[in-house]
Amino acid sequence: MATQTSLFTFTGKAGNMIGYYREGKHYFRSMPAQVRQTFATRRAAPRFGVASKKGRLIRSAFAHDLDVRCDGSYINRLNKLLIQAGSNNHGALADFRFNRYTGTDKFFTKAPTLARNGILHIPAQTLPQFKGVTTLEVKVIASRIHFAERRVVNTETALLSLHPNEAFAGAALDVDVPGKGTLIVTLQVRAMYGNDASRNRKYLAADIIAVKEPGTAEVFQKPAYPQPASFFASPSPQQVTAQNRLADSGKLRPDKTAIQRE
Numbered sequence: 001m002a003t004q005t006s007l008f009t010f011t012g013k014a015g016n017m018i019g020y021y022r023e024g025k026h027y028f029r030s031m032p033a034q035v036r037q038t039f040a041t042r043r044a045a046p047r048f049g050v051a052s053k054k055g056r057l058i059r060s061a062f063a064h065d066l067d068v069r070c071d072g073s074y075i076n077r078l079n080k081l082l083i084q085a086g087s088n089n090h091g092a093l094a095d096f097r098f099n100r101y102t103g104t105d106k107f108f109t110k111a112p113t114l115a116r117n118g119i120l121h122i123p124a125q126t127l128p129q130f131k132g133v134t135t136l137e138v139k140v141i142a143s144r145i146h147f148a149e150r151r152v153v154n155t156e157t158a159l160l161s162l163h164p165n166e167a168f169a170g171a172a173l174d175v176d177v178p179g180k181g182t183l184i185v186t187l188q189v190r191a192m193y194g195n196d197a198s199r200n201r202k203y204l205a206a207d208i209i210a211v212k213e214p215g216t217a218e219v220f221q222k223p224a225y226p227q228p229a230s231f232f233a234s235p236s237p238q239q240v241t242a243q244n245r246l247a248d249s250g251k252l253r254p255d256k257t258a259i260q261r262e
Contacts, residue, residue, distance in 0.1 A: 001029050023072035051082035054147055058093070058184065061143035061152045067197065068188055068206040070098045090147075090182050091211050091220030098186075098206040104222075106205060107136055107189045114185060114210035114219050118176025127164040130203065132193055136162045139188040140173055146181035153179035161192075183212040 004010070004026035010019040011026070019028040037045075055078045078096060085092035097103055105111070110123040120140060127136060138160040144153040154177050162168055175185050191203035198204060211220040 001027050004028055021072065025072075047083055047087075048079070050087055051079050053150065054082050055079045057145055057147065057150060057152060061145055061155055061184070062098075062141055062186055062206075065139070065141045065155065065157050066098060066186075066188060066206055067139065067190060068099050068204045069201070070206075071100050071201070073100065074098055090184075090213060091218075093184060093208050094211045094220040095222050096208045098208075099201055099204055101201045102203065102205040104187050104189050104205045104207045104209065106203075107191075111222055111224050112187060112209055114175070114212065114221060116219060118174060118183070118212075120173045120175045120185060120210070122171045122173075124170035125168060127162060127168050129164045130191055133164060133191045133198070133203070134194055135192045136164060137190045137192050137197065138162055139190075140175060141186040141188065142175035142177045143184050143186075144177040144179045144181045145184060146179075149181075153177070153181045180214055182214060183210075184208060185210040185212075 004019065009026040011021055012019060016031045017028050018031055019026060055075065058078065059075070077100065081092055081096060107128060108122070108125065110125045112120055112122045114120050140158045141155065143155040146153050156177050158173050160171060175183070177183060185208070186206060187209045188206040191198040207222060209222040
């Protein structure tokens with residue numbers, strides 16, 4: 001394995017060399033003169049091919065709308081997860097991080113849940129406060145993928161801007177993208193400094209949080225977040241009073257917030 005240092009880098013096969021990208025750098029290696037496959041490797045090859053094609057579909061479904069830079073290992077991690085899950089177990093995707101360094105649980109102590117009717121509920125909770133962070137930009141990306149036909153049917157997004165110093169009363173988003181295929185929902189959170197997003201990967205998260213298979217009411221979701229007792233402060237009396245006032249006035253009902261189409 002050697003590092004590519006020229007101005008023009010490449011990935012894939014070029015002559016007897018193979019170029020690839022990992023951890024933010026480009027490398028290359030020479031092709032082996034002879035490849036000997038065992039029975040186990042020959043049996044694993046079809047599974048890898050199927051997983052690789054599914055992984056490519058998932059990446060293409062979210063690549064255009066993701067604002068969080070994925071880490072260099074996410075392609076291999078995604079393929080490995082799909083291989084281990086098997087050909088028809090897409091529910092295993094419901095805990096995948098595009099950025100392995102930070103998860104959405106850093107920003108939400110209570111995990112969002114997807115109901116059978118396609119409504120994504122983000123529970124009311126106290127948001128964490130980080131030094132210098134003025135808002136949390138929350139983007140929900142829902143994509144319908146038809147794996148049998150190898151195509152992305154449709155992708156839709158919704159955007160919320162949350163203020164950590166204000167009471168968050170929760171939200172409900174309609175993410176039931178029309179069409180046939182598997183529904184995959186990704187939650188992205190970026191810490192914002194005014195109009196600029198943080199460049200620190202510790203404050204940028206993008207996780208697949210829910211998967212719903214076609215023709216079934218079963219929903220696969222990211223496991224509930226742990227609730228450390230001392231990490232986040234409890235709501236202040238002022239926050240509770242403000243939240244109750246909003247609820248009494250009827251303004252604390254964002255149930256009609258629908259996901260916006262491209």
